[in-house]
Amino acid sequence: MKNSFKKIITGVSALALCTTAAVTAAQAWEPKKPVELIIMAGKGGGADQMARLWQGIIQQNKLSPRPFIPVNKPGGSGGEALQYLKSKAGDNHVVMVTLNSYYTTPIMQPELNVDISTFTPIARMALDTFLLWVRPDEGIKTLDEYVEKVKAAGKDWKVGGTGSGQEDSILTAMMEAEFGYDVTYIPFPGGGTVAKNLIGGHIDSTVNNPSEQSEFYRAGQSMPIVQFNDERSPAYPDTPTAKELGHDIVYYMQRSINGPADMDPEAAEWYRDLFKKVFDSAEWQKFCNEDGIDCSTWLDAAGLEEFHKNGLARHKNLIEQVGAKAITGE
Amino acid sequence: MFQEILVHLGEGLLEAFQPLNMMMIFFGCLAGLFVGALPGLGSVNGVAILLPVTFLVPPTSAIIFLAALYYGAMYGGAISSITLGIPGASTAVATVFDGRPMAQKGLADQALMAAAIASFLGGTVSIVLFTLFAPPLAKFALAFGPPEEFSLMILAFATFVGLGGDDIPKTIFSILIGLLLATIGLDIISGRPRLIFFDIPGFLHGINFLVLAIGIYGIGEMLWTLETTQGKVQVENVKITWKRFVSNLKQVKEYIGGATLGSFLGFFVGTLPAAGATPASLMSYGLTKTFSKDPDSFGKGKPAGVAAPEAANNSASTGSMLPMITLGIPGSPTTAVLLGGMIIWGLRPGPLLFAEHPEFVWGLVGSMYIANFVTVVLNLALIPVFVKVLATPFTVLAPIIFTLCVVGGFAPTQDMHDVWLMLLFGVFGYLLRKLDYPVAPAVLAIVLGPLAESSLRQTLIAGQGSAAVFLERPIALTCFFFALMLVLYPVYQAFTRKGKKKAEAAEA
Numbered sequence: 001m002k003n004s005f006k007k008i009i010t011g012v013s014a015l016a017l018c019t020t021a022a023v024t025a026a027q028a029w030e031p032k033k034p035v036e037l038i039i040m041a042g043k044g045g046g047a048d049q050m051a052r053l054w055q056g057i058i059q060q061n062k063l064s065p066r067p068f069i070p071v072n073k074p075g076g077s078g079g080e081a082l083q084y085l086k087s088k089a090g091d092n093h094v095v096m097v098t099l100n101s102y103y104t105t106p107i108m109q110p111e112l113n114v115d116i117s118t119f120t121p122i123a124r125m126a127l128d129t130f131l132l133w134v135r136p137d138e139g140i141k142t143l144d145e146y147v148e149k150v151k152a153a154g155k156d157w158k159v160g161g162t163g164s165g166q167e168d169s170i171l172t173a174m175m176e177a178e179f180g181y182d183v184t185y186i187p188f189p190g191g192g193t194v195a196k197n198l199i200g201g202h203i204d205s206t207v208n209n210p211s212e213q214s215e216f217y218r219a220g221q222s223m224p225i226v227q228f229n230d231e232r233s234p235a236y237p238d239t240p241t242a243k244e245l246g247h248d249i250v251y252y253m254q255r256s257i258n259g260p261a262d263m264d265p266e267a268a269e270w271y272r273d274l275f276k277k278v279f280d281s282a283e284w285q286k287f288c289n290e291d292g293i294d295c296s297t298w299l300d301a302a303g304l305e306e307f308h309k310n311g312l313a314r315h316k317n318l319i320e321q322v323g324a325k326a327i328t329g330e
Numbered sequence: 331m332f333q334e335i336l337v338h339l340g341e342g343l344l345e346a347f348q349p350l351n352m353m354m355i356f357f358g359c360l361a362g363l364f365v366g367a368l369p370g371l372g373s374v375n376g377v378a379i380l381l382p383v384t385f386l387v388p389p390t391s392a393i394i395f396l397a398a399l400y401y402g403a404m405y406g407g408a409i410s411s412i413t414l415g416i417p418g419a420s421t422a423v424a425t426v427f428d429g430r431p432m433a434q435k436g437l438a439d440q441a442l443m444a445a446a447i448a449s450f451l452g453g454t455v456s457i458v459l460f461t462l463f464a465p466p467l468a469k470f471a472l473a474f475g476p477p478e479e480f481s482l483m484i485l486a487f488a489t490f491v492g493l494g495g496d497d498i499p500k501t502i503f504s505i506l507i508g509l510l511l512a513t514i515g516l517d518i519i520s521g522r523p524r525l526i527f528f529d530i531p532g533f534l535h536g537i538n539f540l541v542l543a544i545g546i547y548g549i550g551e552m553l554w555t556l557e558t559t560q561g562k563v564q565v566e567n568v569k570i571t572w573k574r575f576v577s578n579l580k581q582v583k584e585y586i587g588g589a590t591l592g593s594f595l596g597f598f599v600g601t602l603p604a605a606g607a608t609p610a611s612l613m614s615y616g617l618t619k620t621f622s623k624d625p626d627s628f629g630k631g632k633p634a635g636v637a638a639p640e641a642a643n644n645s646a647s648t649g650s651m652l653p654m655i656t657l658g659i660p661g662s663p664t665t666a667v668l669l670g671g672m673i674i675w676g677l678r679p680g681p682l683l684f685a686e687h688p689e690f691v692w693g694l695v696g697s698m699y700i701a702n703f704v705t706v707v708l709n710l711a712l713i714p715v716f717v718k719v720l721a722t723p724f725t726v727l728a729p730i731i732f733t734l735c736v737v738g739g740f741a742p743t744q745d746m747h748d749v750w751l752m753l754l755f756g757v758f759g760y761l762l763r764k765l766d767y768p769v770a771p772a773v774l775a776i777v778l779g780p781l782a783e784s785s786l787r788q789t790l791i792a793g794q795g796s797a798a799v800f801l802e803r804p805i806a807l808t809c810f811f812f813a814l815m816l817v818l819y820p821v822y823q824a825f826t827r828k829g830k831k832k833a834e835a836a837e838a
Contacts, residue, residue, distance in 0.1 A: 049669075049673055052667075052671075052673060052674070053670070053674055055381075055670065056385070056670065056673070056674030057674075060674070067379070069378060070378075070670070079516050079523070079534070080515070080516050080534050080535050083531055084531075084535070086531075087531050109522070111523065112523075156794075158792050164519060164520060184791060184792060184794060185791075186788050186791050186792050187519050187788070187791075192658060196653075196659050197475060197476075199472055200474070201472075201475075202475030202476065202792075203792075214678075214680075215658055215679070215680025215681060215682060216680065218680070219681035219682050283674075
């Protein structure tokens with residue numbers, strides 16, 4: 001309680017005060033050994049690419065006296081990573097890169113017994129976006145054509161995504177509910193593998209994040225049909241949003257950094273200060289712009305805590321609405 | 331088209347011959363040798379640790395350094411496998427099977443030379459294939475969906491038959507133990523925990539393959555050696571003379587066949603995303619043994635048993651660069667880290683990289699040719715140094731092996747749980763060995779089990795429960811056919827051998 005009170009105070013205080021506090025905190029605490037940067041997804045996916053980019057920015061600009069070592073724990077839709085973070089309570093040398101499975105996996109897998117509100121929120125780095133992707137040879141140009149084709153194919157239409165019971169399957173289930181069709185959803189271990197399976201013709205469509213598909217799109221091997229943001233992303237100015245077309249499907253992927261429970265406040269503050277520098281770096285902002293990721297707003301501890309609370313509530317609602325079964329396909 | 335490739339390659343070689351890049355190759359290979367030789371460190375961690383160093387140089391030099399390190403580590407893994415009996419990296423597990431018995435017979439220098447020459451062959455074959463066929467091979471990798479992946483795994487399982495020896499029930503038992511261990515942890519498809527014994531959280535990430543391999547081979551072997559030798563030195567100090575070197579060199583014809591097979595197989599398996607060098611080396615060992623004239627002599631110290639996996643792991647390490655560069659999908663854990671490096675340097679791997687950054691891609695290709703030469707020379711020159719290790723009394727060596735095993739068990743996941751598990755597997759491996767059970771099939775099963783399971787389930791989900799999909803896939807059918815042949819071949823061999831023996835007995 002005392003901790004969160006302190007965080008709120010820090011969050012709302014003036015910018016000058018905030019920076020001074022961060023500077024003194026940075027002097028007070030520094031990592032004494034390599035920091036584990038846990039990624040709750042597989043290699044080559046969006047989260048993985050970002051984590052490795054952050055690691056690079058940290059090392060290149062000498063922002064940390066000790067290196068950050070990315071560790072992938074993709075098992076069980078992030079369940080493995082969550083369990084791991086839970087077991088690291090009080091450890092100041094572990095931080096985790098989270099996705100929306102941060103909310104969905106504890107809901108879908110109550111036996112994991114993970115309560116994310118006990119973890120230490122550090123910073124939100126971005127809101128990643130989702131687009132609906134198909135291959136050009138499928139002859140689909142618009143959302144209407146897509147829906148028509150999927151309806152005709154029924155269960156023979158194969159949608160690939162990362163894991164089951166997490167963001168890709170939720171978005172797929174949201175689309176099923178909105179358009180009234182029923183597809184076959186195939187889980188893969190990472191976004192990179194999903195993208196490759198679309199290009200190779202093993203699945204019919206995906207809801208990949210832009211960073212996973214952008215190179216294939218530039219090579220003319222895949223194309224976006226619709227995006228699920230509030231407004232068109234600057235990187236994809238010609239692709240309509242679902243909202244514009246009269247379908248209320250808005251869905252983002254949060255990219256944030258969180259520490260284990262009971263992390264020392266000084267340590268958390270040090271990481272916050274570090275990731276603010278990463279967030280402001282030219283490399284990160286360039287990456288966001290190229291890939292159509294929303295990196296306009298940085299959230300600190302208080303903001304992120306509130307954001308997580310809303311995220312958890314929204315996903316509880318979504319899962320109730322579409323039904324857990326529609327998501328896992330059981 | 332051919333001419334175009336030659337022009338590009340020439341430019342690439344010129345790029346690689348820049349003094350800075352040459353230096354990068356040399357130091358990369360040297361660092362790789364040591365990283366590979368230290369158990370548990372492996373090329374993944376080596377590349378990850380040295381990634382920041384590369385920010386000081388241009389991207390092409392940086393990838394050249396890291397690729398040389400990756401490459402050197404593939405050679406290096408063989409060193410501890412042969413001299414200490416501990417696999418230096420997961421890719422060098424198959425090298426232990428015959429490398430360690432050779433060392434015990436006092437033939438460590440021969441084993442190390444077989445490893446170096448086979449690696450050179452594997453490296454050369456794969457880099458030539460890479461140069462000539464990168465774009466079509468990338469297309470082929472795309473054709474591999476879940477059904478094809480599953481059929482490839484079945485093909486790999488079929489090579490078990492070659493790994494197990496004569497006692498088929500014991501081999502099947504060993505496979506099943508491996509598969510059972512592979513199911514522990516969180517299920518990738520449904521996300522549900524499976525076989526979490528006593529609710530110990532350490533089981534959630536499953537059983538790391540290296541934990542089993544280091545336990546069984548490192549600790550199990552140490553216990554076995556302590557029992558049989560009572561701590562006496564069992565290897566005489568080998569004097570490495572020029573004459574011996576030349577006579578070792580003449581041995582090449584004995585294992586050139588296995589090494590060639592391993593080179594092609596390794597490259598092919600390496601190019602497929604998700605497979606990588608470890609299954610490639612194990613498959614290569616199994617196949618070479620199956621098709622050998624004298625399969626029974628494997629596992630007792632045969633140079634071909636060292637050459638086949640070593641050729642395959644080097645070849646696969648080049649092969650796994652292909653999906654990384656052309657598809658942006660890493661074919662192995664190490665290339666995943668390299669991929670991260672490329673993104674930091676501002677290069678986006680994908681289908682356009684070849685066209686947009688030819689100097690980068692071809693500089694890398696050129697450097698691989700040179701790195702191959704550098705490592706083989708370094709290795710041959712260092713053989714006398716490595717062999718010295720074996721002259722140490724085992725009472726001194728055993729504690730060192732034990733320490734290296736503990737470090738190797740801890741390093742991949744940094745969890746003490748895995749160290750306890752590794753020690754448990756060590757005792758288990760020792761008992762299996764006393765009871766004459768083959769352990770290699772269990773090791774292969776734990777690597778391939780999870781890959782086989784998820785690809786089978788993805789196929790069945792896509793087919794809405796029907797396995798008929800397999801019949802529509804030509805690549806999958808071909809793999810299944812060869813798998814069947816592989817299973818039947820030893821049976822056929824056993825029958826003909828029995829017939830021969832009977833005939834001989836009748837004559838006598």
